[in-house]
Amino acid sequence: MKKQFILFTALAMINVAVFAQNQDPTQSVCQGSTEIYYVDNTPGSTYNWTINPESGGTILSGQGTYQISIQWTGPVGDYVVSVVETDVNSCDGEPKTVTVSVMSGPTPVISGAATACTNTTEVYSVVGSTSSTYTWSVSAEGTITGGQGTRSVTITWNSAGNATVSITESIGECSEEATYAVTVNPTPSPSITGVASTCLNSTDVFTTPQVAGNTYEWSVTTGNTIFTGQGTNEVSITFGVIGNQTVTVAQTANGCTGIDSKNVEVHPLPSTSAIWHD
Secondary structure, three states: OHHHHHHHHHHHHHHHHHHHHHHOOOOEEEOOOEEEEEOOOOOOOEEEEEEEOHHHOEEEEOOEOOEEEEEOOOOOEEEEEEEEEEOOOOOEOOOEEEEEEEEOOOOOOOEOOOEEEOOEEEEEEOOOOOOOEEEEEEOOOEEEEEOOOOOEEEEEEOOOEEEEEEEEEEEOOEEEEEEEEEEEEOOOOOOOEOOOEEEOOOEEEEEOOOOOOOEEEEEEOOOOEEEEOOOOOEEEEEOOOOEEEEEEEEEEEOOEEEEEEEEEEEEOOOOOOOOOOO
16 A cells, blocks of 8 residues: 555656646747747637747747747847637636746857868867857868867868868857858879989979969979979979989969979089090
C-alpha cells in the first residue's frame, strides 16, 4: 500500500509540473527570437492577445486562437503578454498575463579578407563582448589553424572556390550566427627551366609555362642583367658574376603570386697564356 501511495504522489507531482510549465512560459527571451505562447484550448472560444508595450514584439500568427507566435523585435526590457478568452456565449474571461524579459542578443559581424589565395593564411574576427563565447567554422576550402573559441581566428586556405567563414556568438541563452563569403583564388605555380651551369658573360634563356592573363616579373642576383623578356614568361639573362647565381620569377593572377627560383653556377672563362714559339 505504501509503494502505491509513493507512486501516486510522484505522478501527481509530474502532472503539476507540466501544468505549471504550460502556464509559465519562458520568462527570458533573446532579442530577435520568435517564441510560442499558449493557454489551454476551449472549443468554441476565441482569444485576443496583446503585448504591452506593443513596441516590444510582433504577433506573427495565431491571433484569435489559443496559441500565438511572437517575434521579439523591440528594445531590451520587460513586456507583458495578455490574453482574454471569449466563450461561445460572448462572455469575456479575466485577462491572463505573463511578463517576458527581452535580453540583448549578440550581433556578430565578421571582418577579414573577402578575396584570398590558396596556400595563404588570413585572419578573420568579430567585435564582440569578452563575456561571449565563440565557435568558428569554415567550409571545405580552408582549415582553422588558430584562435578557435576567441574573437579572432586564422584560416589557411587550401583549395580554390567560393568559401564561407561562419561564427556563432553566444551570450547566456542568446546566440546568433554570422556567415562571411570568401573567394579563394588559386596561387600560380611557376616552374623555371634553363641551364644550371654557364660561363661568365654568356647570355642564356629561362622560361616558365605561359598562362593567359598572368603577369611575370623576373629577377636575378646583383651583377647579372636581364637582357630581354621582362614581363613575359621567357627572359634572356647575361651573367656577369662568377659563382652561384639565382634566377627568380614571380607569376601573378587575380592578386595571387607564386614564386619559383633556379640556381645557376657561373664559371670563369679560361685564362689562356700568350702564344709562344720555339
